Amino acid sequence: xxxxxxxxxxxxxxxxxxxxxxxxxxxxxxxxxxxxxxxxxxxxxxxxxxxxxxxxxxxxxxxxxxxxxxxxxxxxxxxxxxxxxxxxxxxxxxxxxxxxxxxxxxxxxxxxxxxxxxxxxxxxxxxxxxxxxxxxxxxxxxxxxxxxxxxxxxxxxxxxxxxxxxxxxxxxxxxxxxxxxxxxxxxxxxxxxxxxxxxxxxxxxxxxxxxxxxxxxxxxx
Amino acid sequence: xxxxxxxxxxxxxxxxxxxxxxxxxxxxxxxxxxxxxxxxxxxxxxxxxxxxxxxxxxxxxxxxxxxxxxxxxxxxxxxxxxxxxxxxxxxxxxxxxxxxxxxxxxxxxxxxxxxxxxxxxxxxxxxxxxxxxxxxxxxxxxxxxxxxxxxxxxxxxxxxxxxxxxxxxxxxxxxxxxxxxxxxxxxxxxxxxxxxxxxxxxxxxxxxxxxxxxxxxxxxxxxxxxxxxxxxxxxxxxxxxxxxxxxxxxxxxxxxxxxxxxxxxxxxxxxxxxxxxxxxxxxxxxxxxxxxxxxxxxxxxxxxxxxxxxxxxxxxxxxxxxxxxxxxxxxxxxxxxxxxxxxxxxxxxxxxxxxxxxx
Numbered sequence: 001x002x003x004x005x006x007x008x009x010x011x012x013x014x015x016x017x018x019x020x021x022x023x024x025x026x027x028x029x030x031x032x033x034x035x036x037x038x039x040x041x042x043x044x045x046x047x048x049x050x051x052x053x054x055x056x057x058x059x060x061x062x063x064x065x066x067x068x069x070x071x072x073x074x075x076x077x078x079x080x081x082x083x084x085x086x087x088x089x090x091x092x093x094x095x096x097x098x099x100x101x102x103x104x105x106x107x108x109x110x111x112x113x114x115x116x117x118x119x120x121x122x123x124x125x126x127x128x129x130x131x132x133x134x135x136x137x138x139x140x141x142x143x144x145x146x147x148x149x150x151x152x153x154x155x156x157x158x159x160x161x162x163x164x165x166x167x168x169x170x171x172x173x174x175x176x177x178x179x180x181x182x183x184x185x186x187x188x189x190x191x192x193x194x195x196x197x198x199x200x201x202x203x204x205x206x207x208x209x210x211x212x213x214x215x216x217x218x219x220x221x
Numbered sequence: 222x223x224x225x226x227x228x229x230x231x232x233x234x235x236x237x238x239x240x241x242x243x244x245x246x247x248x249x250x251x252x253x254x255x256x257x258x259x260x261x262x263x264x265x266x267x268x269x270x271x272x273x274x275x276x277x278x279x280x281x282x283x284x285x286x287x288x289x290x291x292x293x294x295x296x297x298x299x300x301x302x303x304x305x306x307x308x309x310x311x312x313x314x315x316x317x318x319x320x321x322x323x324x325x326x327x328x329x330x331x332x333x334x335x336x337x338x339x340x341x342x343x344x345x346x347x348x349x350x351x352x353x354x355x356x357x358x359x360x361x362x363x364x365x366x367x368x369x370x371x372x373x374x375x376x377x378x379x380x381x382x383x384x385x386x387x388x389x390x391x392x393x394x395x396x397x398x399x400x401x402x403x404x405x406x407x408x409x410x411x412x413x414x415x416x417x418x419x420x421x422x423x424x425x426x427x428x429x430x431x432x433x434x435x436x437x438x439x440x441x442x443x444x445x446x447x448x449x450x451x452x453x454x455x456x457x458x459x460x461x462x463x464x465x466x467x468x469x470x471x472x473x474x475x476x477x478x479x480x481x482x483x484x485x486x487x488x489x490x491x492x493x494x495x496x497x498x499x500x501x502x503x504x505x506x507x508x509x510x511x512x513x514x515x516x517x518x519x520x521x522x523x524x525x526x527x528x529x530x531x532x533x534x535x536x537x538x539x540x541x542x543x544x545x546x547x548x549x550x551x552x553x554x555x556x557x558x559x560x561x562x563x564x565x566x567x568x569x570x571x572x573x574x575x576x577x578x579x580x
Binding site for chain 1: 231499
């Protein structure tokens with residue numbers, strides 16, 4: 001089985017006093033290695049909730065999520081944190097870069113957390129591929145929106161995760177830059193055998209995706 | 222430490238401000254410590270220089286050497302390897318020919334010429350004859366010289382300065398040593414039959430026990446206990462020490478508030494890092510490292526400022542740098558700031574990564 005993410009009978013209900021709202025109903029889906037999958041749907045449909053459950057940031061009310069062979073529900077919060085660091089790369093709508101680290105130091109920080117030796121060759125090749133080599137000594141505040149997202153993508157790939165979860169990664173970009181990022185994610189999914197899930201509102205990105213999952217009122221259609 | 226140090230480098234102005242505040246607190250701590258040490262030394266230096274084990278005073282003296290009165294015959298009641306009679310009075314002193322308003326306070330000790338209490342002279346010689354004295358180098362700041370003739374209190378008998386010895390003070394007054402005979406004449410001038418009186422007996426035990434005959438007539442004190450009873454010594458020490466301890470508490474709260482505010486400003490960043498699987502422990506450690514770095518730099522700066530200050534303080538101000546005590550206070554200050562920094566750890570632990578990404 002090539003699935004990097006398996007979701008079975010996943011439901012999520014939020015309670016507020018006596019009111020209960022179910023935002024996801026019995027979701028079943030699999031994300032395979034080497035595919036870019038888009039999750040689309042109107043605001044409030046449950047897309048981001050599904051993404052955060054995939055990341056182990058919140059618990060499903062029913063059902064289970066498996067990352068490779070590991071069932072998330074059975075992990076402690078520390079184990080989930082370790083799994084996120086080792087298996088999942090994140091690209092977030094707002095920049096997930098550390099304000100006070102230069103582009104180069106952002107990579108060094110990942111090395112420090114991973115306690116591994118610096119992956120100099122990988123860093124160089126990622127920076128070259130994403131065309132950010134010249135930004136090496138710049139701080140996030142000195143980068144344009146597109147540059148920041150390219151650095152975020154390079155960082156998401158740097159610790160060589162099997163999965164990349166992208167939440168509205170093109171929201172802050174113009175149309176041209178947004179398409180470039182989608183094209184890049186598709187290329188990475190195919191060439192690096194990553195399973196990439198991208199939550200997006202932007203229909204223009206869909207042609208670059210291998211599959212599109214649509215959520216409406218919490219149901220996968 | 223990686224995150225902590227890079228953030229300090231990135232936002233130098235903000236962290237410099239915090240460091241300066243810590244440095245100012247540290248500076249105040251060291252200056253107060255210097256004053257406490259200086260005042261302490263000023264009260265006790267002469268006693269410390271004796272290198273004795275204890276002192277015998279008369280029982281009704283309320284542990285005050287100045288108020289104590291014994292007789293030379295009392296030496297027979299004290300059984301200890303080395304014992305020395307000592308007379309002590311506080312006098313005002315001026316050089317012969319000077320105006321009355323030029324008088325200084327002086328602590329005058331009368332001792333036997335072969336006493337172990339006799340200080341080594343740095344210049345001149347020791348006293349051999351009546352009406353000769355050796356005086357502490359502290360008098361040099363008032364231009365006292367070898368060969369000067371001193372007038373003590375209301376006495377008209379000049380006392381010749383024959384030597385200087387190292388700086389020495391008792392009860393904040395510079396010290397003069399002269400023969401016991403001279404002291405007795407000066408002190409009991411108007412009571413001729415009382416010239417065998419002394420103030421106390423200083424002893425060295427040399428690993429043997431002290432035995433006293435008629436023990437109820439005497440008050441027997443270790444030198445440390447005796448020093449604690451020097452008038453004003455404990456009160457001054459307690460006041461300055463109290464201020465220093467309050468500064469530790471203030472440092473804890475000041476750094477605590479600063480680090481807490483900075484941590485609140487980083488809640489979103491820490492949340493996003495948690496989303497990416499960065500361990501909470503690492504983020505909490507980073508906060509403590511940052512506190513440690515800022516405090517260490519602030520403390521070093523405070524120390525440098527103290528050294529500079531010490532060069533500009535007037536000679537008459539009792540100020541002395543005690544490296545050992547400053548080292549201990551630096552560690553306490555560092556610990557206080559770390560405790561302050563630790564107030565923020567709960568907020569780091571409680572950061573919800575979902576909120577950081579708007580979930």
